[in-house]
Amino acid sequence: MKELTSAQIRQMYLDFFAEKNHDVKPSASLIPINDPTLLWINSGVATLKKYFDGTEVPANPRITNAQKCIRTNDIENVGVTARHHTLFEMLGNWSIGDYFKEEAIAWAWEFLTSDKWMGFEPELLYATYYPEDTDTPEIWKQQPNFNPDHLVPVEDNFWDIGAGPCGPDTEIFYDRGEAYNNLAEDDPENYPGGENERWLEIWNLVFSEFNHMPDDTYQPLPNKNVDTGMGLERMTSVVQDTPTNFETDLFLPIIKQIEGLTDGIVYEEAGANKVSFKVIADHIRAVSFAISDGALPSNEGRGYILRRLIRRSVMHGRRLGIKDKFLAQLVPTIAQIMGQFYSELQEKVEFVQSVLASEEDRFHETIEAGEDHLVSIIESLKTEEVYEIPGDQAFKLYDTFGFPLELTQEEAELRGFSVDTQGFEAEMEQQRQRARQARSKEESMNVQSTVFTDIHTEYDFVGYDSLVSNATVKAIVFEDESVQNLAKNQIGWVFFNRSPFYAEMGGQIADKGLIMDGNDEVGRVLDVQKAPNGQAMHKVEALTMPINLDQSYTLQVDPKHRTLTNQNHTATHLLHRALKDVLGDHANQAGSYVGPDRLRFDFSHFGKMTAEEIKAVEDKVNAFIEASLAVNTTEMPIDEAKALGAMALFGEKYGDVVRVVNISNESIELCGGTHVANTNQIGTFKLLSETGIGAGIRRIEALTGQAAFNYYRDQEAILHQIQDRLKVSQTDMLVNRIDQMQAELKEAHAQIESLQAKVMQAASDKLFDEVKEVGAVSYIALSLKDQSADAMRQLGDIWKQKANADLLIVAADNGEKANLLVLANDQAIDKGVKAGDLIKALAKYVQGGGGGKPQMAQAGGKNPVGIPELMESIDLEIEKLVK
Known part of the structure; x- marks a missing residue:
């Protein structure tokens, strides 16, 4: 095996497939383009789905590239395992209906074993295959110096992500030797294809030969494809013989720089703290690439993921004793390692640094807020004489404030508290489930069809210079079939040899217009799209007569539509x-x-x-x-x-x-x-x-x-209407008139609130007369109409003055919503009835939620119709809480 850098491995791979007549494509942005099913580009094939499902035909059916990818589904494993990453590079070669299993396997073997290329020893390579795929093992046996005993059947070797192309795959494993054989000999995973450190998967070749149909049947693909993937980080680890991917030249320079930011902590001697070095090195690569591609930290979507990665890095920096901002300092090192191939990194270094510095400032403020939140949780639990932080609260600290569980445990232990780790893990598993469900369909493709891909007519767009052109019909598609004509009143797709109609592209929508036969309007152009082979295909409604194959017509673009566009x-x-x-x-x-x-x-x-x-x-x-x-x-x-x-x-x-x-x-x-x-x-x-x-x-x-x-x-007309309504003759007097009306309205509201308070005080004797009891707990329940939160709190003040019941429960029907208020005195709390607990139970009757402290709690609901049932259920809900 040759001694190679990661950059040399990447370039060698691309050079090899360039010699096999593949187009070398640059890496696409991490932010998906025109693909709402993906949050990030998460695989090499993600950028090529349009070719695999036949939406577009590539100029060259052979493609290769090094694609940067982000996956964050297993973020907790980063730094813990040897090979989990958020950002990774996928080297891939693809055949779109060109070569298939024979060439793909032969070239993979040549690249790995030839002295000109990687120079691996054949005896160290193994291959897995899908048991029902009888072709693949026979092809492997034909490769020079391949050991047939190194073929391993694996039931999972079938690539299928839902509707669209799918098929069997064959994975190539490298035997790193007994030094990495850290599993017992009788371990069921101790084989190529199992979960172990000795036999590492370095390449996966997928053979798409079936259409997974919407009814879950499988039909042969019209055009068979090859999709391969080789992780650069893993391959570099094999070539450089490192225990994990983090000791390779892709990560080690970053880790060494992090060492210099600590107070003398050395990575090789860091023990459990190695995880923090790895997390920071991994995450800073991901966020640097993502920000350079235009993603920015925020509270949702991919921005939330970026913010989470940045905050995890800062927290792990704190674990290494790094208290000051530091992430921006690492960006030039990443650009130095990878910027020669990914030029956007070098071009955006300063911008990435400015974003990271701003985000770190924000997070240091958030850490203080998180610590304050943890203290408030602990103080609240103390009043209840509970000394374990609930799992859902610990998870909220982790998910919202970026606190790792370990930090919560440390802070809790200092204050004599423990943490419900089982509850935390349950919340974490629910989040993983949501992530898995969200990604279950994220890579699905369209079912492949050949009706459009088989149309190879010549085409010329003349619409830059003219809005009218004579043209001949070269193909017609109706209901997914090629036909000879489009009958009257039918709508189908028509291909012409030339057209002035602009096909939708680059954000500009398609032209509309007419198809003329002499002076007759025979068709209406409703839409124009790019066909798989690059021609414009016109969505046409036939009007007065059929539109026929090989017949010539005059195409007229709507000039007003085009001019405004x-x-x-x-x-x-x-x-x-x-x-x-x-x-x-x-x-x-x-x-x-x-x-x-x-x-x-x-x-x-x-x-x-x-x-x-x-x-x-x-x-x-x-x-x-x-x-x-x-x-x-x-x-x-x-x-x-x-x-x-x-x-x-x-x-x-x-x-x-x-x-x-x-x-x-x-x-x-x-x-x-x-x-x-x-x-x-x-x-x-x-x-x-x-x-x-x-x-x-x-x-x-x-x-x-x-x-x-x-x-x-239109705005002027609205302005004149306002003038008329307010009886203001000049527009420059409008602002003064509005200010005057607002002052009058504020004064009126103050008077109303004062009157309401007086009415409430006068009516309080009657309102607070009816005291009910549940065991030893007394309460007053009020069902009112159209009461503001302030008015309800005023009732609470009166209840406190009267002190004639342990609880006050107020439910207000405010039309489209319900407002609830619960107050509890010390006697009620001592008996187990806390305002926050009771209001949670009552809010469900009005389809709402809320909470608060033991003494006072508020809630809202979207179903005020449920208030009568709520009032009837108060006794039951109090009984559940009484000790």
């Missing part, structure tokens, strides 16, 4: 530029909608834009429009476009020659869409809203041209 598309480019100018270069596009009615632009940003920032962006876009900037489009090699500084649009696919839209050097973007010729044709730009739609992703909605003018006119 052009205005909005060019405006999105100007908006992108303005956002970067105002917010910073991190404001990258993350999706868009461009149609004739409006534009929508999604972008990455830390938080809500201020009113000043929104105004600055809107003013800047309108300044671009007013400047009458020329909009030039040019085709050029992609390297030349990048040298110009052209920005790539979200979700767009680029070839060797690209289309560059240059707006007087103010905005330069790669874009296949349609645009105005000059920015003054946009007319005006009105930013309607700026909202958050996900973790670190903001959305702007805007109007241009006539739509913006119509909006201004």
Whole structure:
């Protein structure tokens, strides 16, 4: 075996398959593009689903790449086991309907054993296979110097993730020798394919040859595929002969830097603290890559995962005695290790560092809040003479505040408390179950069909220069079958040899228009999409007569639809530029909608834009429009476009020659869409809203041209209505009139509250007359209408003054919701009836929830109809609590 660095292994793999005529693709972003089923790119195949299910046909059916991936389903195992990671690199080679088992197995063997490549000893390699797959073991036996005794049948060797392509797989294992044979000889897992440290899986070859149908039957695939995966971290561990992946050159430089941040703790001698070194090294890689790809910490989705990884790292740093901020210092080391291949790391070092520094500041404040929360839990339990922290509370500290269980246990022990670890584990298992359920369908594909992939007609888009064109029908698809004609009133997909209709792409929706035969309108174009082989396929409704194969027609794009779309598309480019100018270069596009009615632009940003920032962006876009900037489009090699500084649009696919839209050097973007010729044709730009739609992703909605003018006119009409209602003749007097009305309203509310208090006091004798008893506990229960929380608390004050019952229970029907209040005196608490416990029991009758302290608790519910049943059940619920 050769001595190789991780970078050399990665490059060797790509070079090998490049020699086998594979296209070497760059790693896709960790943030999925146009795939709502995934939170992160979590496998090499995740970026190629469109090829496997036939949605798109690749230019070359042979593909290879090194894909960065994130998986966080087993985050608790990171650092504990030898090989669990959140971020990992998957080396893969794929065949989309080209080669199959024979070539895939032969090439895997050649790469691993040839002296030119990895140079592994054949006797150290084993292969598992699916027992019903009789071809695979026979192919393995044909490989030079392969030992047939090293074939192992495994029932689980079948790759199936639900509907879509699936099939058997064969896994390759490397025997690391007896030095790693730390299991008993009679251990059932002590074999290639078992869970052990001696035989490590280094490569998995999946042979997709079946369609998993929606009815759970399996049919042969029209086109068989190969999908392979080799984890770089694991392969590097094998080549560099390290006990775990963390001692390889992918992690050890980070770990060594962490050593320097501690007070002399050495990784090799750290014992149990090795876990903390590993967790930090793993997590900082993941967050650095994710942030450089545009993900940002937040309280939901992938942003929540980032925040959790960052906070786990900080907590493990504290365990190593690192009290100050430190994560940002590790980023340049990661860029040094991996930045040569992943250039985005080097380009975004400072940005990643700034995000991490800000997040660490935030978390140090949160740690204090978490410690305060733990203290409040302990103080509350002391009053109840309970000295064990419940599992659900410990889990909340872990999940919300980032406290590891061990930290909660340490803090609890200092105060004479224990922790319900079984309850904590039960909560943790529920979270794992939710994660497993959430990912059960995350990688599912469409069932593969050949009706569109078999259409290889020539096609030319002429819509940049003309909205009208003669064209000949080359293919028609109706109800998933190729047909000779589309009958009157039928809707199907029609392929022409040329078309002026823009197919939906890059956020711009498709053109609409007509199909003419002479002066007759014979069809209506409802939609246009890209076919698997790249042509435009038109969704057509046949009108007055059939549309026939091989017949010529005149295609006419709706000019108004296109003109308005052009205005909005060019405006999105100007908006992108303005956002970067105002917010910073991190404001990258993350999706868009461009149609004739409006534009929508999604972008990455830390938080809500201020009113000043929104105004600055809107003013800047309108300044671009007013400047009458020329909009030039040019085709050029992609390297030349990048040298110009052209920005790539979200979700767009680029070839060797690209289309560059240059707006007087103010905005330069790669874009296949349609645009105005000059920015003054946009007319005006009105930013309607700026909202958050996900973790670190903001959305702007805007109007241009006539739509913006119509909006201004509508707003003016509303303003005039308000003037009429308020009887104000001049608009500049409106604010003063509104301020005056608010002051009057505030004074009226104060008077009402004062009157309510007087009425409540006057009626209190009657309200508090009826005292009921359950055993030795007395209570007063009130069912009221339309009472605010303040009014209910005033009743509580009167109850305290009267002191004629142990409990006060108030239920208020406020129309669409119910409000509950429970107060308990010391006598009730001594007898076991605490306000918080009682209100939890009563809230279920109104479909609500709440809680509080033993003396006072409040709750809300969405079903006030349940109040009568609640009142009838008070005795029962008190009885359950009385000691």
